Amino acid sequence: MKFGIEFVPNEDLNKIVERVKLAEEVGFEYAWITDHYNNKNVYETLALIAKETETIKMGPGVTNPYVRSPAISASAIATIDELSDGRATFGIGPGDKATFDALGIPWEKPVSTIKAAIADINTLLAGEKTETGAALGGVKAVQEHLPIYMGAQGPKMLETAGEIADGVLINASNPKDYEAALPLIKKGIENAGKNVADFDVGAYTATSIGTDSEKAKAAAKIVVAFIAAGSPPMVIERHGLPEGINEKIGACLGKGDFGGAIGLIDDDLLHAFSVAGTPDEFIPKVEGLAEMGVTQYVAGSPIGKDVEESIKLLGEVIAS
Numbered sequence: 001m002k003f004g005i006e007f008v009p010n011e012d013l014n015k016i017v018e019r020v021k022l023a024e025e026v027g028f029e030y031a032w033i034t035d036h037y038n039n040k041n042v043y044e045t046l047a048l049i050a051k052e053t054e055t056i057k058m059g060p061g062v063t064n065p066y067v068r069s070p071a072i073s074a075s076a077i078a079t080i081d082e083l084s085d086g087r088a089t090f091g092i093g094p095g096d097k098a099t100f101d102a103l104g105i106p107w108e109k110p111v112s113t114i115k116a117a118i119a120d121i122n123t124l125l126a127g128e129k130t131e132t133g134a135a136l137g138g139v140k141a142v143q144e145h146l147p148i149y150m151g152a153q154g155p156k157m158l159e160t161a162g163e164i165a166d167g168v169l170i171n172a173s174n175p176k177d178y179e180a181a182l183p184l185i186k187k188g189i190e191n192a193g194k195n196v197a198d199f200d201v202g203a204y205t206a207t208s209i210g211t212d213s214e215k216a217k218a219a220a221k222i223v224v225a226f227i228a229a230g231s232p233p234m235v236i237e238r239h240g241l242p243e244g245i246n247e248k249i250g251a252c253l254g255k256g257d258f259g260g261a262i263g264l265i266d267d268d269l270l271h272a273f274s275v276a277g278t279p280d281e282f283i284p285k286v287e288g289l290a291e292m293g294v295t296q297y298v299a300g301s302p303i304g305k306d307v308e309e310s311i312k313l314l315g316e317v318i319a320s
């Protein structure tokens with residue numbers, strides 16, 4: 001199992017860089033930086049990480065094909081690849097509707113749009129010209145293929161990821177979600193005549209680890225509330241959760257009643273939408289994900305009550 005870690009660039013970037021350096025030290029192989037227009041810029045954040053680290057790979061986890069043209073994304077990730085001496089990786093997803101509504105960007109045909117974007121980015125990174133004549137020149141074309149991951153959850157997006165990407169990052173923390181996703185991804189891989197063994201299935205989890213199980217679980221509750229509220233009824237049913245619980249939690253969040261939303265998060269919801277607890281509780285859960293075909297465990301927010309302490313504890317899980 002490979003291990004990755006996610007950071008949201010909405011805090012002091014120097015702190016994020018220090019945390020990535022610590023993650024590199026304890027054995028993490030990937031650092032994924034989220035991309036939302038209202039946070040600090042993903043590529044500036046990655047550039048700082050590239051300059052301050054030696055071995056960890058880094059990339060957007062995940063950008064989208066709407067806020068930047070494929071050529072701008074290709075130039076940005078090629079620059080990170082040059083700065084990091086070949087350690088860049090690139091995560092791209094369809095983005096989310098709320099973002100594009102706020103930006104006044106029409107969110108149309110996400111599957112076709114992402115397919116076209118990844119084709120152009122691969123062309124440009126290989127030092128070739130796109131159909132419209134765009135070509136990188138002032139930034140080194142990447143030596144060998146730069147791995148492209150897709151952020152995906154929907155069935156068509158998962159199959160598309162298998163077909164055109166080198167890996168997938170799925171916002172899910174429970175083996176049941178991977179049991180449902182893997183056949184779709186494998187269908188795409190087989191359609192493209194690729195080898196399943198070459199494909200990286202990333203579990204982009206809501207992680208909260210600590211020496212005190214209850215405190216670790218409590219730290220995960222607000223994140224779980226947002227995930228549960230955004231989950232379609234099919235996912236609620238998949239996890240055997242009470243029908244309509246997503247709406248109930250969403251109603252609390254919508255009113256700003258975060259205490260009420262957190263009060264609705266029980267152990268079943270925590271188990272469905274996060275990996276939370278002590279290192280001893282983590283190991284069987286990571287093994288359970290591996291059994292379902294997950295090949296990269298990504299520790300996503302909140303990581304833990306004390307992030308530095310939690311990164312070190314995850315290092316124990318990596319070493320186990």
Ligand SMILES: C[C@H](OP(=O)(O)OC[C@@H](O)[C@@H](O)[C@@H](O)Cn1c2nc(=O)[nH]c(=O)c-2cc2ccc(O)cc21)C(=O)N[C@@H](CCC(=O)N[C@@H](CCC(=O)O)C(=O)O)C(=O)O
Pocket residue numbers: 033034035036061062063064093094095096097099108109110111112113151152153154155156157158169170171204
């Ligand atoms: C578009 C959507 O795909 P989805 O995979 O469910 O999208 C949900 C999320 O993956 C998407 O919002 C991501 O961008 C969210 N996301 C992030 N989104 C961000 O904006 N920033 C982030 O940093 C971020 C990180 C992230 C990490 C992991 C991850 O899994 C997702 C992440 C969907 O509805 N897909 C369906 C519909 C299919 C479809 O798109 N049909 C097209 C027709 C086909 C065509 O497009 O040609 C249509 O609607 O017109 C499906 O896959 O079956």
